[in-house]
Structure formats: structure tokens, C-alpha cells
Amino acid sequence: MFIKICANTNLADAQLAVELGADAVGFVFAPSKRQMTLEQAESIARLLPAGVEKVGVFATDDPYEVEHSMAASALTVAQLHNEFDQGMVQALSGEFGGKLKIIQAVSYEVNATERAAADARFEAALRAVLAEPAIWAVLLDAAKGGVSGGLGTTFDWAHAAPIVRRVYASAQDGKRELPKLILAGGLHAENVGTAIAEFAPWGVDVASGVEAAPGRKDPAKLKAFIAAARDAVR
Numbered sequence: 279m280f281i282k283i284c285a286n287t288n289l290a291d292a293q294l295a296v297e298l299g300a301d302a303v304g305f306v307f308a309p310s311k312r313q314m315t316l317e318q319a320e321s322i323a324r325l326l327p328a329g330v331e332k333v334g335v336f337a338t339d340d341p342y343e344v345e346h347s348m349a350a351s352a353l354t355v356a357q358l359h360n361e362f363d364q365g366m367v368q369a370l371s372g373e374f375g376g377k378l379k380i381i382q383a384v385s386y387e388v389n390a391t392e393r394a395a396a397d398a399r400f401e402a403a404l405r406a407v408l409a410e411p412a413i414w415a416v417l418l419d420a421a422k423g424g425v426s427g428g429l430g431t432t433f434d435w436a437h438a439a440p441i442v443r444r445v446y447a448s449a450q451d452g453k454r455e456l457p458k459l460i461l462a463g464g465l466h467a468e469n470v471g472t473a474i475a476e477f478a479p480w481g482v483d484v485a486s487g488v489e490a491a492p493g494r495k496d497p498a499k500l501k502a503f504i505a506a507a508r509d510a511v512r
């Protein structure tokens with residue numbers, strides 16, 4: 279199980295996540311109460327072990343902003359947290375010779391007034407992302423009123439999981455490996471086992487559920503989350 283601890287804002291938290299067994303740590307460049315500058319993230323990322331993925335989280339439609347940040351830093355993965363833009367993803371991937379690991383977020387709207395229409399949009403977005411070979415992983419997250427990222431909100435897993443399974447099954451043509459599935463959205467130590475049982479994801483991601491306050495990790499929550507995620511797949 280790949281475990282990403284997102285929205286780090288200081289070296290001590292990122293190092294603790296790594297010591298406790300996180301596979302990836304994230305830094306948010308998107309507008310957020312946990313927003314970092316590239317320079318701040320870089321000063322942390324370059325002190326972390328080589329095997330740990332250092333994820334930059336962007337919400338921009340400018341591929342050059344992402345390209346510049348990724349090329350000039352110790353970051354190893356770009357997470358695109360805005361709506362999927364195939365042209366941007368292909369341009370970005372092309373700049374790195376197809377070697378850049380790109381995570382694309384796809385959000386499930388929790389406050390939909392028209393559930394069927396929201397489901398159709400979610401399904402179409404997921405289908406489009408899975409069809410794009412430049413995507414390394416898709417991150418499922420919750421959205422409220424079209425806003426997503428670090429909300430600490432879960433979504434209706436029992437409703438969404440069959441949609442996700444169906445889209446993955448129909449995208450599978452046996453010719454290439456599909457983007458990996460990373461589950462996010464309101465996860466914490468007490469619910470991550472259930473979430474893993476529902477979706478059988480390749481990885482899980484958390485921000486709010488391991489915090490003492492926005493941008494500051496709670497060591498006990500962090501430890502419990504990583505242990506619970508690992509236990510769920512033993």
C-alpha cells in the first residue's frame with residue numbers, strides 16, 4: 279500500500295512521516311491554508327531520502343508553471359488538482375520525455391443536487407483520465423460545491439466504489455497498465471481500513487486526518503494512520 283502524507287509545511291513533520299513509513303510526502307502550491315512556496319518545499323524535499331516521492335500539488339492551467347517547478351527542484355511527482363486538461367498533461371509529460379510521474383485528481387461532488395448528473399460527470403472525468411497514458415496515478419478526492427483538496431470530507435464510498443470499479447474494468451484493454459488508484463478525502467486512522475476494503479486502492483492519501491491544526495501534523499494521528507493503512511492489507 280502506497281501511503282502519501284500530504285500538505286506538509288515543515289521539515290520535522292515530513293521527516294516524521296518518512297520515519298513512520300510514508301512512501302510519499304506532498305507540498306501544496308495550490309491556494310490553501312497549507313500553501314507553500316516552491317522555495318519552502320524545496321528546502322524540505324532536498325533533505326528527504328531518495329526513495330521517498332516528493333509530490334508538488336498544483337492547481338494551475340499553466341503547464342510551464344508546473345514544468346518550471348518540477349525541473350528546478352527535488353520534487354519527483356506532480357499532482358494536478360484542477361480539472362483534467364488533456365492538452366496540459368500531454369504538454370507537461372512531453373517536456374519530461376514521458377518520464378514525469380503525474381497524479382491527476384478526480385473529485386466526487388458530495389453536495390450534488392442532481393446526483394445522477396454529478397455521477398455522470400465523475401464517471402466521464404475518471405474515464406478520460408484513465409485513457410491518458412501520461413497519467414501515472416489518479417487521486418480520488420471529495421469536492422464540496424466544486425472545491426476540492428484538503429477538505430477533510432469523505433464521500434459516499436458505497437455509491438462511488440462500483441462506479442470506479444466499472445470504469446476501471448471497461449478501460450482495461452490488456453495493452454497497457456492503467457493509472458494507479460489513490461484514494462483520498464477525509465481519511466483518518468479509524469476509517470482508512472474500511473476505505474481500503476471498499477476500493478482496494480493502490481494507495482491512500484491524507485492531509486486533514488493526521489493534523490493537529492492546518493499545516494501541522496499530529497504525531498499520534500500520523501502513526502496511527504500509517505499503521506492502520508498497512509494493517510488493512512496484511
Ligand SMILES: O=C(O)c1ccccc1NCC(=O)[C@H](O)[C@H](O)COP(=O)(O)O
Nearest residue numbers: 284310427428429430463464484485486
Ligand atoms: O491539502 C490542501 O489544503 C489542498 C488544497 C488545495 C488543493 C489540494 C490540497 N491537498 C491535496 C491532497 O492531496 C490532500 O491530501 C487531499 O485533498 C485529501 O485531503 P483531506 O481530505 O484533508 O485528507
